[in-house]
Amino acid sequence: MLSLYWKRFRSNPLTLAGCALIVVLILLSLFSSHLIPHDPYHQDLLNRLKSPSLDHLFGTDELGRDVFSRMFVGIRVSLSIGFIAAFISILIGTLVGLAAGYWRGWLDSVLMRFVDVMLCFPTLFLILTLLAVLEKPSMVMIMGIIGLTSWPGLARLIRGEVLSMRERDFMLVAKGLGLSTPRILFVHLLPNVISPVLVAATLTVGSAILTESGLSFLGLGVQPPEPSWGNILTSGKDFIHVAWWLSLFPGLAILVTVLSFNLLGEGLRDVLDPRIK
């Protein structure tokens, strides 16, 4: 079973590339403090807006800080927000989907109508409103808010899977054996709906990173001087005619990272799809 998955996984070069890049990013972020060439917070006003050179690989910003080092630290910001926000989203989405699909009835109606309401809001505006209410958003709040607003689609997906699974005979057998409800839900039902969860989890990480970048770009995300790809991009916007490197490198980093997660997600979808043998 696992070897079959591995074989399918291996056969797709794009998935492998995405996966490899994510692994590299994780490793880089873990060892960033040892690897960065300059202090990302050190201002050097004599060397403002220097173009890329061997010393400053990605140039310097308007305060003379090393863009390469700042982006290096930004990896950790983006990945941690991406992973934690996705985790929150998956957790809520899975629990809501399981509960709605398993118990049906009024609980299902209430939860799904709530999901409908959530899906009616454009997520970005909802997040902006919430962040605007909070005076100074911290990293934790950003993770929380992205996580809390991105689960409804997933909940509906899981519910659909649960609806098709709960009619299977093995669910009746499990119940007929006298197993407890938590056991039926988490041991018998959840593993059978896990593949869409895995795919959605991967895709959610990518979209959470994108949302964080967007928020930081709008000035509502990670606050300077703490670097994030989004806020480096914002400062780059003002200097785009004289310092292209300030916009290009963070933009590329966001693009490549989100693309990697999407490629991995798509790859997982193909690998885990039971219809493809």
Place this chain on the structure above:
Amino acid sequence: MAPLLSIKDLTVDYRHEDRWLPAVKNVFLDVSEGETVAIVGESGCGKSTLALTPLGLLPQDGTCRTTGQVFLNDKNLFNLKEEERRLLRGRRIAMVFQDPFSSLNPVLTINYQLQEAIILKEGKPNHQTAMDLLKQVHLSDAERILESYPHQISGGQRQRVLIAMALVHHPALLIADEPTTALDVTIQDEILQLLKELKTKLGMAMIFITHNMGIVKNISDRMAVMYAGHIVELGKTADVLAAPKHPYTQALLRSLPKLTGSLGTIPVMEGQPPEPSAMPAGCPFHPRCDRTFERCEKEDPFERDSDGRRVQCHLF
């Protein structure tokens, strides 16, 4: 002595759009300790719904409702809390389902699924108990089967595993819902012999649902014939098969192909069982009955008790 299971005036309705449609209607049925009762009938006559009721496995999302009473040793199951009912499942009443191919969880090993049942009884996993259980259902090569996933073993083996799971607690009543229908004929017979043997060995009562008259004759002490949610005839298996009284039972038995003699034409019962949404007035069988008369169209026949034999028909 009070019967082990006593179903009194049970009606089960399913909701279809805005209407409640009966799947089982006014059913009375007793099952004594150690007795095997076969329930026969065409597809959709309510056999499976009746089988799921004592276990409390009917849908609980508001699409199904029950009226009447089901007693297990004088305890009305419908008055119990959900948790109390759960503790009866598997322990006092167990069930074997029709399709062994979909009755095991595809992502868990046989050992895991068997141990789940064992943990409920002994509080912790026990390899020896699992081995003994598999031996009891005549599975050789038990070690390999324990390590397998359901898709790695055959249908017959899966059904044996499912029977083993059902027997962990030595239940007083085993409900078998067409346990052999999905299997090859040779395997069918083995499973049937196994169930007979285990029933005697463990002193279980059994409700055996089937539409195979050969199996009914082979396995059961008493039989109930269901039609459109009603039990139309009930009695000792030998009596019913030798002298069926209800026109439906008679027609059912007539339509069996014979193994001896020339094949000729098999008499086929005309028509279809009624849809639950279009139940005829009076006796539900009267539109297909060859002995119908005026009263049948107006009055639903009430059961007449005559020496343990019950026939729901105006002719008797």
